[in-house]
Amino acid sequence: MEVTNRFITIKNPVDAAPRESDFETKAEALSLKLEPGSIDIIVKNLYVSIDPYQINRLKSHSSSQSASSFAVRIIPGDTIDASGVARVVASGNPEFEKGDLVVGLLAWGDYTVVKPGGMLRKFDPMGFPLSYQVGILGFSGLTAYAGLFEIGKPKKGEKVFVSAASGSVGHLVGQYAKLFGCYVVGSAGSKEKVTLLKDKLGFDDAFNYKEETDLKAALKRYFPDGIDIYFDNVGAEMQEAAxxxxxxxxxxxxxxxxSEYTDGKKRAAPEMLDVIYKRIKFQGFLAADHLNLYQDFISTTCNHLRSGAIYPLEDISDGVESIPSAFTGLFQGGNIGKKVVRITEE
Amino acid sequence: MEVTNRFITIKNPVDAAPRESDFETKAEALSLKLEPGSIDIIVKNLYVSIDPYQINRLKSHSSSQSASSFAVRIIPGDTIDASGVARVVASGNPEFEKGDLVVGLLAWGDYTVVKPGGMLRKFDPMGFPLSYQVGILGFSGLTAYAGLFEIGKPKKGEKVFVSAASGSVGHLVGQYAKLFGCYVVGSAGSKEKVTLLKDKLGFDDAFNYKEETDLKAALKRYFPDGIDIYFDNVGAEMQEAAxxxxxxxxxxxxxxxxSEYTDGKKRAAPEMLDVIYKRIKFQGFLAADHLNLYQDFISTTCNHLRSGAIYPLEDISDGVESIPSAFTGLFQGGNIGKKVVRITEE
Structure with a gap:
C-alpha cells in the first residue's frame, strides 16, 4: 500500500522571527510495506511537539550546533524531527510490531520512517491523553522537573520566579514548585495568561511583563524579600532584572x-557584582542529562495528575498543515501551555 | 604615649577609574594607652592588602552593598578597612597581649584600633614572610584555592583558562591548577607578565590580551580542544570569549x-545558547564562604612553598603615603602579583 506522506521543511535558513512563508509542505509517495530484510520501522504520526528551541536548528549558523543533538542544524528541504507520539504501521525490528503505540523522535509530517538507531520506545498511556507524552509526561515535564529540582534545588518556603510561566515548561515549573512548598510568581505576556496562572494553576502571583516599564522594579514589588530561584525561559532584560x-x-x-532566539543582538548582561557578592549560581541544562530522574519524575507526576493537584495546559492544533502557524505562533506568544499538533485522529 | 596616626580616606565617592587625587591622607592624634576598662586592641600596622574589589565600596551607590560585608560602602572621610598584618601595641582583650603578631581587618593607615567584634587573630608566620598572610597564605590564596577546587572542580588533564593571570589571585590559580595536573593558559596585559607566567610560573602558555583584536579567535588558538574551566577575574568581552x-x-x-568595576556600562553578555547547550555552570563566590577548606588550603600551600613548587608574586610599596598610588595602579595593570603596602619595617 502506498500513501502520500506530507512533511514540513524550511525553504531557507531562518535567522529572524520565523514567518509561515519560511516553511513549505512537501509531499512524497511512501510505501507502507517494508522491503524484505529491512529493519526500519514505519509509524503513523499522531501528535508532534512544537518547541521554541527548534528555531536554533533552522538558522544558517549556530555556534552551538556541535554541542548537543538538540542543536543539530536542519538543512532547507530536509525533514524536521521533533518528539512525538505515533502508531507502528510496519516494523522490521522484532522489538516493535504493527499497532504499537510509540514515542520518540519523529518527523513534522504524516509518517516517519525510523531507521536503526532512531529514538523510539513503546509506552503505556496509563489512562492519560496520548498528547501528554510530548508534554507533561514527556520532555517538557522532565525539563521542568529536572530544572527545578536538580538545578534550582529548592527548599520549602523559598521564593521562585518563573518567566514564560504559561509556556510548555513554565506552567509545570510553577506548579511543581507550589506543590513542593515554595512561593511562586510567574510572568507572562497577556492578561488572560496572568489570570490563568493565578486562578487556575495556583501561582501565588503573576504579572504581564508587557505592562511593566521597569522589570527590576516590578520584580522588587513581587519579591520584596528577594528571589531564591529564577527559572529562566526568556533571557535578556528579564534575566538581568531577576x-x-x-x-x-x-x-x-x-x-x-x-527572547534572544530571534534577535542576534539581544543578550542578557547581568550585573556581575551581584553574581559575585550574592554568590549566584547560574546553570544551563537539558532534560536529556537528567534521565536518572525519570522514574521519580513519572511517578510523582502521575500521582499529581490522578489527584488533580497538577493541571497540564495544552494548546492543540490539527493537521500537518497547521505546523508552520503553530511554530511561528510560539514567537508571538500565541500558545497557552504546551503547543502540540495532532496530525490525525486515531 | 601619643602618636600621630595617618590614614587614607576618599574625598568623594569614586565612580570611575580611581585617581590618586580621589584620596587624601588624614592625621589624628592617637593615644597608645587604653582607657582603664577598655576592651579595645591597638595594633601597629605592618602590611595592608591592596585589592581591586575595594573600588566597589568607594562608589556612591552599590546595588550589592547589602549582600556581603565585602561590599559595605565606605563613606568619604571614613577609614578604609582591608586585610592586613600588625603587631599588638596595647590590648584590653585578655586573648591578646602586647607584641602579638596578628592578621585581620585593619585600617589603611599607621595604626588600627580594633573594637570588640572586629576581625583579628594571632598567627604563626611559620618561617614565611609576614606579607604572605595577606597574599598566598591569606584571602588571595584561599580565593584561588577555593575558586579553583570548589567552584571549578577540576579533573586531571582538564584545560583551565585564567584571566588577569599575573594578578594576586590569578597567578596562584594557574600554579595550583598546574600542580593538580591541568593544562593552563593565562592572559595578562604586558609582554613582561606573559614571559613571567610562562618562564617562571610554569603556565603551559600565556598571551597579552592587549595584542589580540579578536579574543574569541585568540582563545580558539590557545584552546583548540576547548576550555573546561574559566577562572574569571576580568568579566566583559573576555568572559564572552571564554x-x-x-x-x-x-x-x-x-x-x-x-574590567567592569570602573565602567558602569561594561558588561559581559555571553551567548546563552552556549550556556544552555553546553550546560555551562557559572558561579560567583567569595573565599569567606569556604573557610571549611582553610586547614587543607594552608597545609597544601605550605608544602608547595617549602618544596619550591609554588612561587608567590608580591608587589610591595612602602609607607601609608603610597597606598593611593598602589590602589590606582591596580586599574592600570601596574602590579605584578599581590599588591601589598608595607606600612613600616618591623
Whole structure:
C-alpha cells in the first residue's frame, strides 16, 4: 500500500522571527510495506511537539550546533524531527510490531520512517491523553522537573520566579514548585495568561511583563524579600532584572532564552557584582542529562495528575498543515501551555 | 604615649577609574594607652592588602552593598578597612597581649584600633614572610584555592583558562591548577607578565590580551580542544570569549570582573545558547564562604612553598603615603602579583 506522506521543511535558513512563508509542505509517495530484510520501522504520526528551541536548528549558523543533538542544524528541504507520539504501521525490528503505540523522535509530517538507531520506545498511556507524552509526561515535564529540582534545588518556603510561566515548561515549573512548598510568581505576556496562572494553576502571583516599564522594579514589588530561584525561559532584560533581585546563594536555571532566539543582538548582561557578592549560581541544562530522574519524575507526576493537584495546559492544533502557524505562533506568544499538533485522529 | 596616626580616606565617592587625587591622607592624634576598662586592641600596622574589589565600596551607590560585608560602602572621610598584618601595641582583650603578631581587618593607615567584634587573630608566620598572610597564605590564596577546587572542580588533564593571570589571585590559580595536573593558559596585559607566567610560573602558555583584536579567535588558538574551566577575574568581552570557547559541562568561577568595576556600562553578555547547550555552570563566590577548606588550603600551600613548587608574586610599596598610588595602579595593570603596602619595617 502506498500513501502520500506530507512533511514540513524550511525553504531557507531562518535567522529572524520565523514567518509561515519560511516553511513549505512537501509531499512524497511512501510505501507502507517494508522491503524484505529491512529493519526500519514505519509509524503513523499522531501528535508532534512544537518547541521554541527548534528555531536554533533552522538558522544558517549556530555556534552551538556541535554541542548537543538538540542543536543539530536542519538543512532547507530536509525533514524536521521533533518528539512525538505515533502508531507502528510496519516494523522490521522484532522489538516493535504493527499497532504499537510509540514515542520518540519523529518527523513534522504524516509518517516517519525510523531507521536503526532512531529514538523510539513503546509506552503505556496509563489512562492519560496520548498528547501528554510530548508534554507533561514527556520532555517538557522532565525539563521542568529536572530544572527545578536538580538545578534550582529548592527548599520549602523559598521564593521562585518563573518567566514564560504559561509556556510548555513554565506552567509545570510553577506548579511543581507550589506543590513542593515554595512561593511562586510567574510572568507572562497577556492578561488572560496572568489570570490563568493565578486562578487556575495556583501561582501565588503573576504579572504581564508587557505592562511593566521597569522589570527590576516590578520584580522588587513581587519579591520584596528577594528571589531564591529564577527559572529562566526568556533571557535578556528579564534575566538581568531577576539577578538584580536575587537573594544571596540564589540559583538561576537557564532553560531557554526565547527572547534572544530571534534577535542576534539581544543578550542578557547581568550585573556581575551581584553574581559575585550574592554568590549566584547560574546553570544551563537539558532534560536529556537528567534521565536518572525519570522514574521519580513519572511517578510523582502521575500521582499529581490522578489527584488533580497538577493541571497540564495544552494548546492543540490539527493537521500537518497547521505546523508552520503553530511554530511561528510560539514567537508571538500565541500558545497557552504546551503547543502540540495532532496530525490525525486515531 | 601619643602618636600621630595617618590614614587614607576618599574625598568623594569614586565612580570611575580611581585617581590618586580621589584620596587624601588624614592625621589624628592617637593615644597608645587604653582607657582603664577598655576592651579595645591597638595594633601597629605592618602590611595592608591592596585589592581591586575595594573600588566597589568607594562608589556612591552599590546595588550589592547589602549582600556581603565585602561590599559595605565606605563613606568619604571614613577609614578604609582591608586585610592586613600588625603587631599588638596595647590590648584590653585578655586573648591578646602586647607584641602579638596578628592578621585581620585593619585600617589603611599607621595604626588600627580594633573594637570588640572586629576581625583579628594571632598567627604563626611559620618561617614565611609576614606579607604572605595577606597574599598566598591569606584571602588571595584561599580565593584561588577555593575558586579553583570548589567552584571549578577540576579533573586531571582538564584545560583551565585564567584571566588577569599575573594578578594576586590569578597567578596562584594557574600554579595550583598546574600542580593538580591541568593544562593552563593565562592572559595578562604586558609582554613582561606573559614571559613571567610562562618562564617562571610554569603556565603551559600565556598571551597579552592587549595584542589580540579578536579574543574569541585568540582563545580558539590557545584552546583548540576547548576550555573546561574559566577562572574569571576580568568579566566583559573576555568572559564572552571564554564561554564561546567552552566545552560541554564547562565551569566558570566568577571571582572578579575588574574590567567592569570602573565602567558602569561594561558588561559581559555571553551567548546563552552556549550556556544552555553546553550546560555551562557559572558561579560567583567569595573565599569567606569556604573557610571549611582553610586547614587543607594552608597545609597544601605550605608544602608547595617549602618544596619550591609554588612561587608567590608580591608587589610591595612602602609607607601609608603610597597606598593611593598602589590602589590606582591596580586599574592600570601596574602590579605584578599581590599588591601589598608595607606600612613600616618591623
Amino acid at each position: 539577578i538584580a533581585n536575587m537573594n544571596t546563594y540564589g540559583r538561576v536555571a537557564v532553560c531557554g532564552v526565547i | 564561554i564561546a570557547n567552552m566545552n560541554t559541562y564547562g565551569r566558570v568561577a566568577v571571582c572578579g570582573v575588574i
